Amino acid sequence: MAPTTHLALINVFIGDIQGGLGPFLGTWLAQAGSWSPARVGLVTTLVGFGTLLLSGPFGALVDRLGRPRLLIASACAAILAGTLLLLPARAFGFVFIAQLLAAAGGTLLVPAVTALTLGIVGKDRFPRQQGRNQAFNHLGILAAAGAITLGTERFGPAIAFWVLGLMAVLAIVATLTTPRDAWNGRRAVGWKEDDGDPPRAGIRGVLGDRRLLVLAAALALFNLGSGGMLSLLGQKLVASAVSATHWTAIYVMVAQLVMVPVALFAGSLADRRGRRKLLLVAFAVLPLRAALSGFIDDPTWLIAAEILDGVASGIVGVAVPVVVADLTWGSGRTQTALGTVNAVQGIGGALSAWYGGLAYALLGWTGAFLALGAPALAALALVIWLDATPEPGRRSRRRERQRAAQGA
Missing domain, CATH: 1.20.1250.20 (MFS general substrate transporter like domains)
Known part of the structure; x- marks a missing residue:
């Protein structure tokens, strides 16, 4: 096998x-x-x-x-x-x-x-x-x-x-x-076989990379908006006297089904289009999902919002480890950085339900969903900045192609 x-x-x-x-x-x-x-x-x-x-x-x-x-x-x-x-x-x-x-x-x-x-x-x-x-x-x-x-x-x-x-x-x-x-x-951390045993980069230097910090902050904002949205949607259905458990189960299944082809597609596109551009798509989808959840009451039409959830989550699951690997390759600290990024984004997810509940108390259902979509706009701005910085993986691949062309 x-x-x-x-x-x-x-x-x-x-x-x-x-x-x-x-x-x-x-x-x-x-x-x-x-x-x-x-x-x-x-x-x-x-x-x-x-x-x-x-x-x-x-x-x-x-x-x-x-x-x-x-x-x-x-x-x-x-x-x-x-x-x-x-x-x-x-x-x-x-x-x-x-x-x-x-x-x-x-x-x-x-x-x-x-x-x-x-x-x-x-x-x-x-x-x-x-x-x-x-x-x-x-x-x-x-x-x-x-x-x-x-x-x-x-x-x-x-x-x-x-x-x-x-x-x-x-x-x-x-x-x-x-x-x-x-x-x-050695292959797992980006060290060549004939490099001897290079020292690992300092943790402060790796975790202090401004691009990694921006990525972590963007993901925390994304999860602040996304983490509690399905739970809030279920509560909205309960308030509408709809079978909330039945529809929530359908939404979960729909989102997971969408994530399967999206993950495969994102993996194949990551090199051709750039992984950070994939994150731009994922982060742009969340405000649209929030708007649909806020303005639509029919549970059947709300399936569209959970399709968008599948798109965003499917892309993030693929792109984030790849971007972290790009930013830390050869340092010997890739998984340290990935674990730290996951912790920071987890803070946003942990606060999301509280944030959504507070927004509902102040703004009602529609306002609550729009409030959950707002952090994604800030996250999108951060990823736009990140996309404007050189992408290590693509830059190294360009150099390899140029060297191959010169040697031909």
Whole structure:
């Protein structure tokens, strides 16, 4: 089996498990432990901020240890253990520890899978492979959601635990059976075989890169607008006496279905059109999605807004790791930078629901959605600036073509 086939299987199986139980956590705790929404929200928020603190250090761990197969397997094991510990859990502290363990595993997966991909395919093939990774990731989410939806009526809400557990075990198997010699540590960080052992760049120098800071700020603003939009839309449907659960499930499925072809297309376009231009498209889509969500009340027509969500999220999932790799290539700190960027953008996502709720209290439904779209306009301005700066990947490829032409 080819190493890229193992990458595909890993991404299928980790697609659903990265967030642990995710949206099913609240349902389980409410039914099994009679938890109130406020209590569920508190533990989810605390876990969310805890994982933000771990994101950067986990990226640094991936860079320093240089064993992504071991780290991916360990992360999946942590997700499995944390999720199964939730089955008997009822006390707040026990639920918090179990969910934090699962969420920490999901946080570690992102830089570890990125490092494994870079070490197998190399920098030149990374954009296209990242598109494939994300496409298989979304297919895994769809498969798990379908299995849980079909199995809930017969087996009850506990089916979510068993689906997640099975996918975690399969992810571990797919990871550990990946040929060890397919991964090259020097290829994963941009060091040539005959370079000796170059020192890693200083963390301050890498994380202090103005372009990386601008990217992180833009992503934080994007997630501030995007993170809570579907939740707010569900609340709007409830207020309209519409079957909110039914339509929210449809919206999630639609968005994931759209992300599959978008991720593949973005991966193939990244080199030809530039990854930062892809980010421009993604960030420009969010204000339009916000406007549709704010001005349209018919749940059928609101599907269009979630199609746009699939477009934006599909592009961001592909483009961000590629841009971070461009900006940090050869430093030996790529995963440290990716983990830090993920932490910063996660702050925006963590604040999004609160921001949307506050905007609704002050401005009503339409004003709330327009307020969620506003940060994306600021993010778009930052990415326009970023796009105006030289793109390392494209510049180096131009030089290679010029040298080849001169030697011909």
